[in-house]
Amino acid sequence: MHITRNRPDTLRGPAENFTGTVWLDEIAAPDAPSRLRMFTVHFAPGARTAWHRHPHGQVLHVTEGEGLVQREGGPVEPIRAGDTVWIEPGESHWHGAGPRTFMTHLAVVEAAADGTTTEWGDLVDTHDCAAA
Template sequence: MHITRRRPDTLRGPAENFTGTVWLDQIAAPAAPSRLRMFNVHFAPGARTAWHRHPHGQALHVLEGEGLVQRRGGAVEEIRAGDTVWIEPDEWHWHGAGPRTFMTHLAVVEAAADGTTTEWGHQVSAAGHPD
């Protein structure tokens, strides 16, 4: 067992992967052989990810606020505190805050054997289309 009492500093989401103001708090990234990665992601109103996918899928659990999520070819879906979203392996998608509120979610992924967790694509327009 290992208890983490001091977390890494909060990081700003990089502009190439996010639109708007996004902050990332690493919650868990245990040493091998574990490939678990867990983050608290804080989105300002209107902030969102670029299109992306994960080799083993992703679980999102909304902790506070209201947000949006969309898979490629699907409708934009509203999500709110208490909702859990499962994104299938290699499913292109984006997620972020709604236009009027902050949104925080817990994001859980499993890294691939080479350590990668995410393949990033194009930015998303306000309508949910690649810019």
């Protein structure tokens, strides 16, 4: 058993991967052989990820506020506190806060054998979000 009492500093989401103000807190990244990675992600109103995918999928659990999620080719879906979203391995998607409220979610992924967790794509077009 290992209890983590000192967490890494909160990091701002980099502009090449996020639109708007996003803050990331690493919750868990155990040593190998575990490949689990867990973060709390805080989105300001209107903030969102770029399009991206995960080699082993992703679980999002919304803890506060209201947000949006979309998989490539699908409709923009509302999500709110208490909702859990499973994103399939390799499925291109984005997620973030709705236009009026902050949104916080837990994000859980499993790293690939080379340690990567995310393949980033283009930023989401603002017009597409506004249409939602």
